[in-house]
Amino acid sequence: MKTLRSQAWFGRQDKNGFLYRSWMKNQGWPHDLFDGRPVIGICNTWSELTPCNTHFREIAEYVKRGVWEAGGFPLEFPVMSLGESVLRPTAMLFRNLASMDVEESIRGNPIDGVVLLMGCDKTTPSLLMGAASCGLPTIGVSGGPMLSGKFQGHDLGSGTGVWQMNEQVRSGEMKLETFFEAESCMHRSKGHCMTMGTASTMASMVESLGMSLPGNAAIPAVDARRNTLAQMTGRRIVQMVKDDLGISRILTREAFENAIRANAAIGGSTNAVIHLIALAGRIGVPLCLDDFERLGSGLPCLVNIQPSGKYLMEDFFYAGGIPAVLRELGEAGALNRDALTVSGRSIWENVVDAPCWNRDVIHQFAEPFKPAAGITVLRGNLAPNGAVIKLSAASPHLLQHRGRAVVFESIEDFHARINDDALDVDENCVLVLKNCGPRGYPGMAEVGNMPLPPKLLRKGITDMVRISDARMSGTAYGTVVLHASPEAAAGGPLALVESGDAVALDVAERAVRVEVDDATLVARRAQWTPPPLPERGWERLYVEHVLQADQGADLDFLVGRSGARVPRDSH
Ligand code: FES
Secondary structure: OOOOOHHHHOOOHHHHHHHHHHHHHHHHOOOHOOOOEEEEEEEEOOOOOOOOHHOOOHHHHHHHHHHHHHHOEEEEOOOOOOOOOOOOOOOHHHHHHHHHHHHHHHOOOOOOOOEEEOOOOOHHHHHHHHHHOOOOOEEEEEEOOOOOOEEOOHHHHHOOHHHHHHHHHHOOOHHHHHHHHHHHHHHHOEEEEEOOOOOHHHHHHHHOOOOOOOOOOOOOOOEEEEEHHHHHHHHHHHHHHOOOOHHOOOOOOHHEEEEEEEEHOOOOHHHHHHHHHHHHHHHHOOOOHHHHHHHHOOEEEEEEOOOOOOOOHHHHHHHHHHHHHHHHHHOOOOOOOEEEEOOOHHHHHHHHOOOOOOOOEEEOOOOOOOOOOOOOEEEOOOOEEEEEEEEEHOOOEEEEEEEEEEEEEHHHHHHHHHHOOOOOOOOOEEEEOOOOOOOOOOOOOEOOOOOOOOOHHHHOOOOOEEEEEOOOOOOOOOEEEEOOOOOOOHHHHHHHHOOEEEEEEEEEEEEEOOOOOHHHHHHEEEEEHOOOOOOOOOHHHHHHHHHHHHOOEEHHHHOOOOOOOOOOOOO
């Protein structure tokens, strides 16, 4: 084994070696731990303000067991943790900030390999992005989904159940007291959202990219096998360091193609589009919206799970999880079988014998849950650089639709008017929401799945075409066009739409358009003024540098990687 980078700190026989070792010894570490064995950083997003990640100290202990067993030296460190359900104005505003924390924490410290503990939505992409910009051997462990929610004798899925019950309350179908009773029933164990929301989607992406050991995505957080996986991961990272298996050998173009296809097959979150493009940008793999259209949109959805179907992650685990899905893709010729994974084996070797125990949960490729249901990319004069729609969660009868725009200039405007029965809207209208993109919100909040007007809910209407520059929760559903790019706040054409304009969605044509002549749009543009910049701090830096959704919404100066070299000493 070659001399490891940690020896540039701990192996020194000089004043700096004293400095680097002596302060560490205040934890009681014996001198022989600094002898050149692999030092494994455990990057922990534990926080009591990130409810989905509160069990991560326990997971870290199991990772450490594995690292010790394999002859490594584990050192756990905290990074910024992003709690999707709590953090305002949106956790996405801080994804890139957390990635900087991760990148600099890894690079600046005597670490030879790193284990990423990821769970709640943004904790996964932020850790992967930061690690990718450093390039060390890296392996992921997800926190695992919560047990299925149970309420009044039925399953109740994270997020999805909230959106459904909230509409029932707004239509008068459900009492507010009943709604609040469900609070304690939806989230009843450790873990992250147990629908195929963004957290489960991104855990599935980690596994499909080959960045975790097989089985990572679906083992429930409280299942003992989650801890076993953590321990095996600790053993594995030590060997990865010895083999010099860096992250860039895993995150290849082939791996990203596998992830895009897997996302289609699981009915995964639209958020994966933004996160995968941002991650690819860090590692230097060319990836764009057209790749999602070309590779994913025509694929069938195989997994019958909320929000596209009825089951939950616990059922998905018992049915076989991601290995069973990847096997289906591999047998159908829709997997780059040779892509290397952190196990040291190819993705195909990992899953070739993966069983499926329940075909109502994981369908066969030849008899899919939904045909041609991947994330689809739309373009047109409303989104020249692209927008996305998740077909598996949309209503087939609305995929070709023309209607009158009802425009909301901001999320505040939307909240102020949507519940007013005097609002001039019917079920054929198209709800348009502006200024909720990366710069506009700022942070591109999950508000694109606009709740419907109560007067239409009372008529039994459950879906309408909605268009915005926002994202939506991975747990959400509906005929919702998202990520319109360029966004309104950047002067995109979405900014020019007015109530009363005709708007057309044609998924077969991959088109989203406002039917207003060019001269009128030019005249409206002359009247448009950009929103003011935030005055200071992170928001200012973010708005000045954030890329548009089709480019992954990373900061322009963070794209790429700097490696792990730090030539200078601290003293
Ligand atoms: Fe954390 Fe859904 S709120 S995963």
